Every structure is written in structure tokens, then in C-alpha cells.
Amino acid sequence: MTEWNKLIPKPRSRFFRVKCQKCGNEQLLYSNPVNKVTCNVCGETLAEPTGGKAKIKGEITTILE
Ligand SMILES: [Zn+2]
Numbered sequence: 001m002t003e004w005n006k007l008i009p010k011p012r013s014r015f016f017r018v019k020c021q022k023c024g025n026e027q028l029l030y031s032n033p034v035n036k037v038t039c040n041v042c043g044e045t046l047a048e049p050t051g052g053k054a055k056i057k058g059e060i061t062t063i064l065e
Helices: 003-007
Strands: 015-019 026-030 045-048 059-064
Touching: 026 045
Parallel strands: none
Antiparallel strands: 015 026, 015 059
């Protein structure tokens, strides 16, 4: 009954703190986002899903396990 459970892979996920190259805002984002992640301040794209690891557009300042 919980079909959706099978669709969620469980990789060793990580969180990144990424600095927006446009406005300098730092934001926490997931390494495997399902949706495009945009900057909370200026709306610049920070990461795009690629089916696996995200394509990070900004500068990664910290990696959190
Ligand atoms: Zn920004």
C-alpha cells in the first residue's frame, strides 16, 4: 500500500551550504534535490536535479554529513 516508498532511494545523503554567486546569500541545500533549488533572496538557481547528484551552481562553502 505504500508504493511511493519504493520510489525514494536512500543514498548517503548530504547537505551543502551553498553561497549564491549573485547576491552572496548562503543557503542549506540537499545533495539530491527533487526540484530545482533557488536562492531565497534573489531567486537565482542554486541547484538543479539531474536524476542523481544535483548540479550545484553556487559555491559550496560547507558540507554537512
Ligand atoms: Zn541570491
